[in-house]
Amino acid sequence: MGKTGICRQGLGVRRATSVLALASVIASCSSGPTGPPTPPPPPPPPPASNVVVSGGDEQVAAPGEAVATAPEVRVTNSQGQGVAGVSVSFAVISGGGSVSNPNTTTNSQGRASPGTWTLGGQAGAQELRATVNGVGSVTFTATAQMPADPASLQIVSGNGQSATVGTAVPSSPTVRVLDDQSNPVAGVTVTFAVASGGGFVTGAVVTSSGSGDASPSGWTLGTTAGSNQLRATVTGISPATLSATGVAGAAASVVAAGGDGQSATVSTAVSTAPTVRVEDAHANPVSGVAVTFAVTGGGGGATGIDQTTDASGLASVGSWTLGATPGANSLSATTPGLSGSPVVFSATGVAGGGGGGAFDIEIRFNPGSTPTAAQQAAYDAAEAKWEAVVTGDLPDTPVNRPAGTCTSSTPINETVDDLVIFVTLEPIDGPGGVLGSAGPCLIRNGSLLPLVGSMRFDIADLATLEGNGLLDEVILHEMGHVLGIGTLWPSLGLLVDPAASGGLDPHFIGADAIAAFNAAGGAGYVGNKVPVEDGGGSGTQDGHWRESVFDTELMTGWIDFASNELSVVTVESLDDMGYGIDPAQADSYSLPVSPSVIPRRSGTFSIQLEGDIRSGPIEIIDATGRRVGLIPR
Numbered sequence: 001m002g003k004t005g006i007c008r009q010g011l012g013v014r015r016a017t018s019v020l021a022l023a024s025v026i027a028s029c030s031s032g033p034t035g036p037p038t039p040p041p042p043p044p045p046p047p048a049s050n051v052v053v054s055g056g057d058e059q060v061a062a063p064g065e066a067v068a069t070a071p072e073v074r075v076t077n078s079q080g081q082g083v084a085g086v087s088v089s090f091a092v093i094s095g096g097g098s099v100s101n102p103n104t105t106t107n108s109q110g111r112a113s114p115g116t117w118t119l120g121g122q123a124g125a126q127e128l129r130a131t132v133n134g135v136g137s138v139t140f141t142a143t144a145q146m147p148a149d150p151a152s153l154q155i156v157s158g159n160g161q162s163a164t165v166g167t168a169v170p171s172s173p174t175v176r177v178l179d180d181q182s183n184p185v186a187g188v189t190v191t192f193a194v195a196s197g198g199g200f201v202t203g204a205v206v207t208s209s210g211s212g213d214a215s216p217s218g219w220t221l222g223t224t225a226g227s228n229q230l231r232a233t234v235t236g237i238s239p240a241t242l243s244a245t246g247v248a249g250a251a252a253s254v255v256a257a258g259g260d261g262q263s264a265t266v267s268t269a270v271s272t273a274p275t276v277r278v279e280d281a282h283a284n285p286v287s288g289v290a291v292t293f294a295v296t297g298g299g300g301g302a303t304g305i306d307q308t309t310d311a312s313g314l315a316s317v318g319s320w321t322l323g324a325t326p327g328a329n330s331l332s333a334t335t336p337g338l339s340g341s342p343v344v345f346s347a348t349g350v351a352g353g354g355g356g357g358a359f360d361i362e363i364r365f366n367p368g369s370t371p372t373a374a375q376q377a378a379y380d381a382a383e384a385k386w387e388a389v390v391t392g393d394l395p396d397t398p399v400n401r402p403a404g405t406c407t408s409s410t411p412i413n414e415t416v417d418d419l420v421i422f423v424t425l426e427p428i429d430g431p432g433g434v435l436g437s438a439g440p441c442l443i444r445n446g447s448l449l450p451l452v453g454s455m456r457f458d459i460a461d462l463a464t465l466e467g468n469g470l471l472d473e474v475i476l477h478e479m480g481h482v483l484g485i486g487t488l489w490p491s492l493g494l495l496v497d498p499a500a501s502g503g504l505d506p507h508f509i510g511a512d513a514i515a516a517f518n519a520a521g522g523a524g525y526v527g528n529k530v531p532v533e534d535g536g537g538s539g540t541q542d543g544h545w546r547e548s549v550f551d552t553e554l555m556t557g558w559i560d561f562a563s564n565e566l567s568v569v570t571v572e573s574l575d576d577m578g579y580g581i582d583p584a585q586a587d588s589y590s591l592p593v594s595p596s597v598i599p600r601r602s603g604t605f606s607i608q609l610e611g612d613i614r615s616g617p618i619e620i621i622d623a624t625g626r627r628v629g630l631i632p633r
Contacts, residue, residue, distance in 0.1 A: 045077060045079075045081065045083070046077040046078045046079060046081075047077060047083070048075045048076070048077055048083040048086050048110075048132060048134075048135050049076070049077050049078045049135060050075070050076045050077075050078075050135065050136070051073050051074070051075050051076075051088075051130065051132045051135050051136050051137065051138055052073065052074055052076070052138060053071075053072075053073060053130075053138050053140065054072045054073060054074040054111060055069060055070075055071070055072040056069040056070055056071035056072055056113075056117070056140060057071065057140045057141060058140075058141055058142070059142045059143075059210060060142065060143045060145050060186065060210055061119050061142065061143075061144065061145070061186070061210065062119075062144065062145065062146060062147055062186075062187065063119060063120065063121045063122060063123050063144040063145075063146065064097075064118070064119065064120070064121045064144075065118065065119060066116045066117060066118045066119070067117050067119065067142055067210075068186075068209060068210045069210075070113045070114070070115055070116060070117065071090070071099075071113060071114060071117055071128055071130070071140045072111055072112070072113040073088060073111070073112055073113075073130045073132075073138055074106075074109070074110050074111050074112075075088065075106050075110045075111075075112070075132055075135065076110055081110070082106070082108070082109040082110020082111065083106060083110045084105075084106055084107060084108045084109075084110060085105050085106060086105060086106045086110070086112075086132060086135075087103070087104075087105055087132070087133065088103075088104055088105065088106060088112040088130055088131070088132055089102060089103050089130070089131050090102045090103075090104075090114035090128060090129070090130050090131075091128070091129050091131070092120075092126070092127070092128050092129075093127045093128065093129045093139070094125070094126055094127040095119065095120040095122065095124065095125065095126025095127065095142075095144065096119075096120025096121065096122065096126070097117065097118050097119045097120040097126060098117075098118050099114035099115060099116065099117050099118075099128065100114065100115035100116040100118075101113075101114050101115040102114055112130075114128070114130075117140075117142070119142055119144040120144060121144075122144065123144045123145060123146055124143070124144055125141060125142075125143055125144075126141070126142050126143070126144055127139055127140065127141055127142075128140040128142070147185055147186060147187055147188075148179035148180070148181075148183065148185050149179060149180075149185075149236075150177045150178070150179065150185050150188050150234050150236070150237055151178060151179050151180040151237060152177075152178045152180075152182075152237055152238065153175050153176070153177060153178070153190075153232055153234060153237060153238070153239065153240035154175060154176045154178055154240070155173070155174075155175055155176075155240050155242060156174040156175060156176050156213060157171060157173065157174045158171045158172060158173030158174055158215075158219075158242060159173065159242045159243060159244075160243060160244070161244045161245075162244060162245040162246070162247055163221055163244065163245075163246065163247070164221075164246070164247055164248075164249045165221055165222065165223045165224065165225055165246040165247065165248060165249055165280070165282050165284060166199075166220070166221065166222070166223045166246075166249070166281075166282060167220060167221065168218045168219060168220045168221075169218075169219050169220075169221065169244050172215045172216055172217065172218055172219060173192075173215060173216070173219060173230060173232075173242045174213050174214070174215040175190065175213070175214055175215075175232045175240050175242075176208075176211070176212045176213050176214075177190065177208045177212045177213075177214065177234060178212060183212075184208075184210075184211050184212025184213070185208060185212050186208050186209060186210045186211075186212060187207060187208060188207065188208040188212075188214075188234055189205065189206075189207055189208075189234070189235075190205075190206050190207070190208055190214035190232055190233070190234055191204060191205050191206075191232070191233050191234075192204045192205075192206070192216040192219075192230060192231070192232050192233075193230070193231055193233070194219075194222075194228070194229070194230060194231075195229040195230060195231040195241060196227065196228065196229040197221060197222040197224065197226065197227055197228030197229060197244075197246065198221075198222020198223060198224060198228070199219070199220045199221045199222040199223075199228060199246075200220050201216045201218070201219050201220070201230060202216060202217040202218045202219075202220075203215075203216045203217025203218065204216050214232070216230075219244070221244060221246040222246060223246075223282035223284075224246065224282065224284065225246050225247055225248045225280075225282075225284040225285070226245065226246060227243060227244075227245060227246075228243065228244045228245070228246055229241055229242065229243050229244075230242045230243075230244070248279075248280045248282075248284035248285060248286045248287075248313075249280035249281055249282065249284070249286075250280060250281075250286070251278050251279070251280060251286040251289045251335070251338055252279060252280050252281040252338060252339060253278070253279050253281075253338055253339035253340045254276050254277070254278050254279070254291070254333070254335045254338045254339070254340045254341050254343055255276065255277050255279065255340055255343065256274070256275075256276060256277075256333075256343050256345065257275045257276055257277040257314055258272060258274070258275040258316075258446050258447075259272040259273055259274035259275050259316070259320075259345060260274065260345045260346060261345075261346060261347070262347045262348075262395070263347060263348040263349070263350055263393060264322055264347065264348075264349065264350070264358065264391075264392045264393055264580050265322075265349070265350055265351070265358040265391055265392065265393065265580070266322055266323065266324050266325065266326055266349040266350065266351060267300070267321065267322065267323070267324045267349075268321060268322065268358075268391040268392050268580040268581075268582070269319045269320060269321045269322075269391075269392055269575065269579075269580035269581065270320050270322065270347050270392060270580060271392040271393065271394050271395075271447060271449065271578055271579055271580055272446065272447040272449075272578050273316040273317050273318065273319060273320065273578060274293070274316065274317050274320060274331055274333065274345040275314055275315065275316040275317075276291055276309075276314070276315055276316075276333045276335075276343050277309075277312070277313045277314050278291070278309045278313045278315070278335060278338065279313060284313075285309070285311070285312050285313025285314070286309060286313050287308075287309050287310060287311050287312075287313060288308060288309060289308065289309045289313075289315070289335060289338075290306070290307075290308055290335070291306075291307045291308070291309060291315040291333050291334070291335050292305060292306055292307075292333070292334045292335075293305040293306075293307065293317040293320075293331060293332065293333050293334075294331070294332050294334070295320070295329075295330070295331055296330045296331060296332045296344065297328060297329055297330035298322060298323040298325070298327065298328055298329030298330060298347075298349060299322075299323025299324060299325065299329070300320070300321045300322045300323040300324075300329060300349075301321050302317050302318065302319065302320045302321070302331060303317070303318035303319045303512075304316075304317055304318020304319065304511060305317060305318070315333070317331065317333070318511060318512070319512070319575055320345075320347070321580075322347055322349040323349055324349075325349065326348075326349050326350055326351050327348065327349055328346065328347075328348060328349075329346065329347045329348070329349055330344055330345065330346050330347075331344070331345045331347070332344050332345075333345070350393070358391065358392065358393035358418075359386075359387055359390040359391060359392060359393060359394070359418050359419075359579075359580075360387065360417055360418050360419070361383045361386060361387055361418070361419045361421065361479075362419070362420045362421070363379050363380075363383055363421050363423060364408075364420060364421065364422050364423065365422075365423045365424075365425070366407060366408065366409050366422055366423065366424045367409050368425075368426070369423055369424050369425040369426065370425070371423075371425060372466070374466050374471060375425075375462060375466070375471065375475075378471045378472045378475045378476075379423070379475055381472055381475075381476070382472070382475045382476040382479045383479070385476060385566070385585070386476075386479055386480070386483060388582065388585045389566075389571055389574065389581055389582060389585040389586075390483070390574060390579045390580065390581055390582075391580045391581060391582050392579055392580020392581070393417075393418060393580075394417070394418040394419075394444065394447070394449055395444065395623065396415050396416065396417040396418075397415065397416055397417075397444055397451055397621060397623060397625065398414070398415045398416075398624065398625035399412050399413070399414060399415070399416050399442060399451060399452060399621060399625055400412070400413045400625050401413075401442065401452075401619070401627075405441065405442070405452070405619075406422050406441040406442065406452045406453060406454040407422050407424045407454045407456065408422045408452075412452065416451050416452065419450050419451065419452070419453065419482070419483070420451070420452045420453075421452075421453045421454065421455055421479070421482050422452070422453075422454050422455075423454070423455045423456075423457075424454070424455070424456045424457070425457050425459050425462065426456070426457075426458070426459060427458065427459055427460065428456075428458035428460075428461075429458065430458070430460050431458075431460045431461060431463075431464050434458060435457065435458060435461045435474070435612055436455070436456045436457035436458055436461070436478070436612060437454075437455075437456050437539070437612055437613060437614040437615065438453070438454065438455040438456070438478035438479065438481040438482050438612060438613070438614055439453060439454070439481050439482060439487040439613055439614030439618075440452070440453040440482055440483075440484060440487060440488065440614075440618060441453060441454055441614070441616065441617075441618055441619065442618070442619050442621050443484075443488070443491075443618055443619070443620055443621070443631075444620075444621060444623075445620050445621060445622040445623065445628050445629070447578050448484075448488060448491050448492055448578075448620070449484065449488075449577070449578055449579065450482060450483060450484055450488075451621055453482035453483075453614075454482070454614060455475075455478050455479065455482060456614070457478075468561065470559055470561070473554060473559055473564045474559055476554065476566070477554055477555060477559065477564070477612075478612060480554070480555055480570070481543070481612065481613055481614070483574065483579075484574075484577055485555055485570065485573065485574070486542075486543030486544055486555065486613060487543060487613055487614065488577065489508060489532075489542075489543075489577075490542075491618070491631055492577055492578070494508055494509055494510050494573075494576060494577065495507075495508060495509075495532065495542065496508075496509050496528070497528070498542045499534075499541050499542055500542075504534065505527060505528055505531070505534065506531075506532040506533070506534055506541070506542050507527070507528040507529060507530055507531050507532055508529075508530040508532055508573060508576075509529075509530075510530075510572070510573055510575075510576025510577070511576065512572040512573070512575045512576050513530050513569050513570075513572045513573040513575075513576050514529045514530055515572070516567070516568045516569045516571070516572040516573075516583075517529055517530045517569050517591075519568070520567060520568060520569060520589060520590055520591050521590045521591035521592075522549075522591050525549070525591075530545070530569060530573075531545070531546040531549045531550075532544070532545065532546055533545065533546050533547060533556065533557050534546060536557045539612055539613045539615075540557035540612070540613075541557075543557075543613045544556050544557040545569070545570075549591065549592075550567075550569075550591065551591070551592050552564055552565060552589075553565055553566075553567050553569070553570070553589065554566045554567070554570065554587075555570050557612075565587040565588065565589040566585075566586055566587045566589075567586055567587065567589035568583055568586035568589065569589075570586070571583050571585065571586040614633075615633055616633055617630050617631060617632050617633055618630070618631040618633060619631075
């Protein structure tokens with residue numbers, strides 16, 4: 001029933017006794033619907049019941065100085081909630097000193113602080129009490145301690161980090177100032193400065209904290225990949241040096257790094273494989289970047305066209321054989337998305353001479369070294385054979401070196417094309433001892449291929465070899481060492497696991513030689529390829545093919561009385577070294593059926609060419625004739 005009805009009914013039942021009563025009834029009827037009852041307000045939260053220390057306790061500072069962290073309490077209720085607006089009073093109770101705001105109230109989290117706590121002027125323990133009336137109190141302690149003299153710096157963190165060049169290390173380095181008892185010393189000025197590697201430091205001058213620690217705001221490395229150093233110094237004590245490694249950034253550009261502007265006989269490979277270098281924005285080498293080479297002019301072809309940059313940021317085409325027509329040839333190296341891509345290499349194909357390629361060897365006998373007719377014929381035959389195997393011309397290079405270089409009795413002052421070999425025939429140690437030695441002593445900068453070499457023989461052993469019919473093969477073998485076979489493998493990065501590094505399984509890693517080894521019957525060989533001699537002593541080990549695998553091959557450390565074949569493995573190894581070669585000049589040769597079980601022979605079956613690799617340094621000569629490096633041996 002509506003309110004109107006109720007009021008009407010009420011008027012019908014109860015008669016108004018007065019005008020005033022009637023007005024009251026009418027007013028109550030006109031006030032409208034009453035609605036649901038209003039809910040009661042929520043109960044207030046529990047009052048403050050607990051006070052605890054929440055920060056700034058147990059600090060150390062100098063007498064009369066403020067502690068580093070302002071003391072702080074937290075007031076909570078029985079439910080662990082912070083209570084706001086509670087009055088807290090702070091008072092020093094021992095040691096003297098003062099606080100900047102002794103009477104305060106808690107914030108919305110129930111926290112309150114007196115601001116700065118300045119310790120008294122006397123050394124020793126000091127106390128500060130925080131009181132909440134009706135709840136309780138807590139006490140803070142601090143020690144007023146005269147600062148000790150700094151005695152040393154200790155690296156705490158941030159040492160040995162790495163970051164991209166030109167960027168900050170992830171964690172700012174921290175050092176700790178210690179006294180002579182290894183206690184931390186606060187308030188000491190520590191200065192940070194870049195010691196090497198470039199870059200810069202921000203926030204370099206820092207005052208050590210209560211824990212003795214000091215850190216700059218940041219350390220940004222230099223733009224050159226490699227070692228960076230940061231030095232922390234405090235006056236009067238030894239500095240502390242922290243290190244970090246700058247690593248190359250993302251690949252940004254590609255540039256030519258070698259092999260441009262060459263010439264070679266038509267249809268032969270250039271002597272130096274075109275090479276590119278991939279760099280980041282600061283010219284640091286970037287490894288692991290794919291590079292694709294392609295012939296773009298002149299015909300011909302290329303092998304090993306898909307490459308990946310190495311740790312030096314370099315990638316080289318396997319080989320580049322020029323077209324059959326004399327004239328311009330071009331090869332591109334592409335790295336999509338990089339500045340400078342594609343890099344274009346040019347080369348000139350020249351017509352070949354009759355009876356051989358563009359490669360020329362010149363043999364010169366030193367005074368007093370007069371060969372017999374048979375010996376002269378053996379040298380001539382070896383020269384002709386290697387000139388047929390090596391077809392690519394090497395850059396003409398001026399040489400100006402004093403007498404005694406490569407056993408030359410006179411100064412060498414000329415432009416060399418392509419290889420000059422000085423020969424010395426002399427008594428050494430009589431028959432059966434050291435046969436002699438051979439190898440390069442001047443090589444070209446960049447390609448590291450020979451300019452000038454030497455061959456030295458004991459005349460007593462030459463007579464024995466001539467009598468046994470082995471003279472031609474020994475001289476051919478030794479001339480191969482002058483070309484760099486076995487002698488330049490380490491410098492060219494083609495010899496892995498040499499004895500000098502403690503290795504037990506030296507092997508040649510040129511791709512073309514490995515393919516030739518497999519094709520010659522070595523596909524099933526289970527060891528590392530191509531196996532290099534692991535015995536025989538110095539001058540044999542690491543400089544020849546392994547006798548127990550190759551048996552009768554010419555470039556093992558033993559010459560056989562039966563046959564000594566110049567295999568396609570040796571010829572293709574020259575291609576891996578950077579020569580242009582003609583594989584058809586190799587002798588017919590196959591590896592033994594079970595290559596790993598043939599014993600090393602001696603005496604009756606073969607002669608060891610003991611110590612036949614030239615010792616002594618190899619000089620590196622640039623295109624202007626200057627000596628720019630030295631390879632010790």
